[in-house]
Amino acid sequence: xxxxxxxxxxxxxxxxxxxxxxxxxxxxxxxxxxxxxxxxxxxxxxxxxxxxxxxxxxxxxxxxxxxxxxxxxxxxxxxxxxxxxxxxxxxxxxxxxxxxxxxxxxxxxxxxxxxxxxxxxxxxxxxxxxxxxxxxxxxxxxxxxxxxxxxxxxxxxxxxxxxxxxxxxxxxxxxxxxxxxxxxxxxxxxxxxxxxxxxxxxxxxxxxxxxxxxxxxxxxxxxxxxxxxxxxxxxxxxxxxxxxxxxxxxxxxxxxxxxxxxxxxxxxxxxxxx
Amino acid sequence: xxxxxxxxxxxxxxxxxxxxxxxxxxxxxxxxxxxxxxxxxxxxxxxxxxxxxxxxxxxxxxxxxxxxxxxxxxxxxxxxxxxxxxxxxxxxxxxxxxxxxxxxxxxxxxxxxxxxxxxxxxxxxxxxxxxxxxxxxxxxxxxxxxxxxxxxxxxxxxxxxxxxxxxxxxxxxxxxxxxxxxxxxxxxxxxxxxxxxxxxxxxxxxxxxxxxxxxxxxxxxxxxxxxxxxxxxxxxxxxxxxxxxxxxxxxxxxxxxxxxxxxxxxxxxxxxxxxxxxxxxxxxxxxxxxxxxxxxxxxxxxxxxxxxxxxxxxxxxxxxxxxxxxxxxxxxxxxxxxxxxxxxxxxxxxxxxxxxxxxxxxxxxxxxxxxxxxxxxxxxxxxxxxxxxxxxxxxxxxxxxxxxxxxxxxxxxxxxxxxxxxxxxxxxxxxxxxxxxxxxxxxxxxxxxxxxxxxxxxxxxxxxxxxxxxxxxxxxxxxxxxxxxxxxxxxxxxxxxxxxxxxxxxxxxxxxxxxxxxxxxxxxxxxxxxxxxxxxxxxxxxxxxxxxxxxxxxxxxxxxxxxxxxxxxxxxxxxxxxx
Numbered sequence: 132x133x134x135x136x137x138x139x140x141x142x143x144x145x146x147x148x149x150x151x152x153x154x155x156x157x158x159x160x161x162x163x164x165x166x167x168x169x170x171x172x173x174x175x176x177x178x179x180x181x182x183x184x185x186x187x188x189x190x191x192x193x194x195x196x197x198x199x200x201x202x203x204x205x206x207x208x209x210x211x212x213x214x215x216x217x218x219x220x221x222x223x224x225x226x227x228x229x230x231x232x233x234x235x236x237x238x239x240x241x242x243x244x245x246x247x248x249x250x251x252x253x254x255x256x257x258x259x260x261x262x263x264x265x266x267x268x269x270x271x272x273x274x275x276x277x278x279x280x281x282x283x284x285x286x287x288x289x290x291x292x293x294x295x296x297x298x299x300x301x302x303x304x305x306x307x308x309x310x311x312x313x314x315x316x317x318x319x320x321x322x323x324x325x326x327x328x329x330x331x332x333x334x335x336x337x338x339x340x341x342x343x344x345x346x347x348x349x350x351x352x353x354x355x356x357x358x359x360x361x362x363x364x365x366x367x368x369x370x371x372x373x374x375x376x377x378x379x380x381x382x383x384x385x386x387x388x389x390x391x392x393x394x395x396x397x398x399x400x401x402x403x404x405x
Numbered sequence: 406x407x408x409x410x411x412x413x414x415x416x417x418x419x420x421x422x423x424x425x426x427x428x429x430x431x432x433x434x435x436x437x438x439x440x441x442x443x444x445x446x447x448x449x450x451x452x453x454x455x456x457x458x459x460x461x462x463x464x465x466x467x468x469x470x471x472x473x474x475x476x477x478x479x480x481x482x483x484x485x486x487x488x489x490x491x492x493x494x495x496x497x498x499x500x501x502x503x504x505x506x507x508x509x510x511x512x513x514x515x516x517x518x519x520x521x522x523x524x525x526x527x528x529x530x531x532x533x534x535x536x537x538x539x540x541x542x543x544x545x546x547x548x549x550x551x552x553x554x555x556x557x558x559x560x561x562x563x564x565x566x567x568x569x570x571x572x573x574x575x576x577x578x579x580x581x582x583x584x585x586x587x588x589x590x591x592x593x594x595x596x597x598x599x600x601x602x603x604x605x606x607x608x609x610x611x612x613x614x615x616x617x618x619x620x621x622x623x624x625x626x627x628x629x630x631x632x633x634x635x636x637x638x639x640x641x642x643x644x645x646x647x648x649x650x651x652x653x654x655x656x657x658x659x660x661x662x663x664x665x666x667x668x669x670x671x672x673x674x675x676x677x678x679x680x681x682x683x684x685x686x687x688x689x690x691x692x693x694x695x696x697x698x699x700x701x702x703x704x705x706x707x708x709x710x711x712x713x714x715x716x717x718x719x720x721x722x723x724x725x726x727x728x729x730x731x732x733x734x735x736x737x738x739x740x741x742x743x744x745x746x747x748x749x750x751x752x753x754x755x756x757x758x759x760x761x762x763x764x765x766x767x768x769x770x771x772x773x774x775x776x777x778x779x780x781x782x783x784x785x786x787x788x789x790x791x792x793x794x795x796x797x798x799x800x801x802x803x804x805x806x807x808x809x810x811x812x813x814x815x816x817x818x819x820x821x822x823x824x825x826x827x828x829x830x831x832x833x834x835x836x837x838x839x840x841x842x843x844x845x846x847x848x849x850x851x852x853x854x855x856x857x858x859x860x861x862x863x864x865x866x867x868x869x870x871x872x873x874x875x876x877x878x879x880x881x882x883x884x885x886x887x888x889x890x891x892x893x894x895x896x897x898x899x900x901x902x903x904x905x906x907x908x909x910x911x912x913x914x915x916x917x918x919x920x921x922x923x924x925x926x927x928x929x930x931x932x933x934x935x936x937x938x939x940x941x942x943x944x945x946x947x948x949x950x951x952x953x954x955x956x957x958x959x960x961x962x963x964x965x966x967x968x969x970x971x972x973x974x975x976x977x978x979x980x981x982x983x984x
Binding site: 260 | 882
């Protein structure tokens, strides 16, 4: 590691932290889409993400509402981690911070041994686009686009106009494959308004997987669904996790859902309960 | 890619935004129509102004003169070198034109131009504006047998018309002579039968029948001689008698005027030295005509709108008719002179200012009339030298060269100007009008821009969550911004494109539209009697259209900058939470 210039924020020597993963350069981490083939098995107890001393409060000036009060946690590669807690316990905020959608007041977030909470916006955008698959409680599909186009959006964001046109065929193939996996191959040209809640969430899951992310961040994916649809979505998610060998972090307030996870983190009043 | 896709989808699903650019469309269409029509008018006007006025002219005041014009032209040609194409000398003078209309004198003021028929047509667009097609091709001051505008004059122009008129005139005179002689014979017979009446009627008359016969003898076929006086004033009065000139009378006037034909008089001691008069030397109005004069069409033409809405042309005087011009000589003691002329053609440039006042005479004729010919050298002076330059010559530079050649401190009476200088007030007024109109119309598009801004702002607010989604999926702020800029640009492009199409169609069918509006409202939109254009002239300038399009699209894009910036600055978490 001595050959790495310490001034480069993308190369961070984390040996002192106890991680045994070599430092990776962010842009080369996903140079190939077949990374699961090249590294099919990762050691289960290796952490892909780690968080230390995370503080976050909302509000302005005197009226500061602390949400996270020093969160430390590790997320294991290939694992299914559930973060549960009551409403207002800060679990959604934690997920947003993990997904670089928001910046913490203090504390550090590491992804594959790289600090990501203070990266430049461009690099964070790159992470969100390539490395993280995001799933939201309210699906957040774009109403003007069809199911297929919604799934393709991360790829469109990622590529320039001509590169996208060049790769369009393979992207479409992959999107249709993913939609088949979530059982929506018959809904390719439907608009979100023509889909049921479960179908919309499954579309969102397909969208989160289009860029072959290394970690899936799901924010109450069944929170807005009835139990039947919720179970269906969970089934899909579990099946995909196994099929794609995904790391999943799911936020929920449902103990029953959380019980399907390998590991459960309880968040109480902005700290991890032991 | 997503930017294009989303811009396109927003375009397809947000019709309210399309409504907001209707004003852009209308603004663009109006700009194009207004610019095309104005450009059409200016173009026509400039063409005509330039056609009538030469490129550059050196002129002096109308009652003054430029002596030795040939020498001047020589110097000008030397000065300008190969920039000059042609120069011509012109005499300009105000004059009075009078002619007979239904037995009364019609007199009006004209601007008389003495032109050199060799060079004048090469310097200005003179010949194309003549109504006679023969004259258009080979110009002369002669009355033509044929070639007059059939539609305008319905054949009542030219030699045939002149002969018919004179024939009718002669018949009327013959009839009236016949009537007179019948009357005289009857009277003679009456007095012969009752001589006592004669005594009571006249004490001085003797009673002899012979003498009575002499007293009431029929008038001779020709009127008694008017002795040549050589005084133009008296001549003028004589020929200006309220009665129309009879053919014979004017023949004799002419004969006495030109000095070549003289009556043998017993009181003339030099009579035997003068040539004998032959009948073919006498002026015969059936075969000959006076000095040819070309009148501006509007001097004669009266456009009258009939109750049916049709325009009818009426003419005060036609080619073939005679008219008098009255002008003053120049010099120390200006005197009025009168010349009898024959109208040989009309000049119709469609510039009312010129058509209603210009009349053209041969240069030498006018120089003679005004006493501009030097009796010693026989050289005529002129009042204007008009110059035509070669294509591409710089007018202002040439003018400055000429001013340097004829410096104002030595030639204070010379006025050297380009045709644009002459018409500067008019041209700059039109230019300013067009500029102001363009500014006002662009303000309309700017107003439309604020409409776009408001609509877009609403759309950004409505799309807040979508913007959050895109950002969560890794779309950069710049990309989100360009969605809305692209949206604004595509709306502006669509609006401008439709506006251009509508504008161009409007321009193409503008006369039909004007007619339709006239039918619908009963109000004439474009009155040819006012403008002297038979239809609305238009010139479509691609450069103007380009700039109008660029301006309109720029306004649409500018109007979308603010909403786009707002979209770019949205915080993804807050945007996602937005309901």
